[in-house]
Amino acid sequence: MDVPLELSSYTRVLKLASTPDREEFSQVALIAGAGILLVGLMGFTIFVVMNALPP
Template sequence: MDKTTQDKKTVEDRLIEQQEKIERRFQGIGKGKYSRILKMAKKPTGEEYTKISLIAGVGIILLGLIGFIIYYIMQIVF
């Protein structure tokens, strides 16, 4: 496209083009190398969600505790 044609496009036309680009990019999802994973994926049950949340929370607390211990040791040594 030359400059004059591009200047004459309305905002709506440019947005439609962007939308079409995005849609083309995502059409292949489920057909490529990730299709098996997407087909096997399911929504977790309440029990699974609770366990995952608990494990993630314990991990965050553990990492924070380790960081605090390192910080405390550095304050004492230096």
């Protein structure tokens, strides 16, 4: 485990990284929110179906 080599690769990645602009951030947030809602809806649907079935 070569620590100086790892640190230099981390700094290289951080130099290449840039902050997203407002449009890109809002698009990513919208897609992530839609994914969260979809997973929650699927979970709720499974919950309702499991409660509707007779024991």
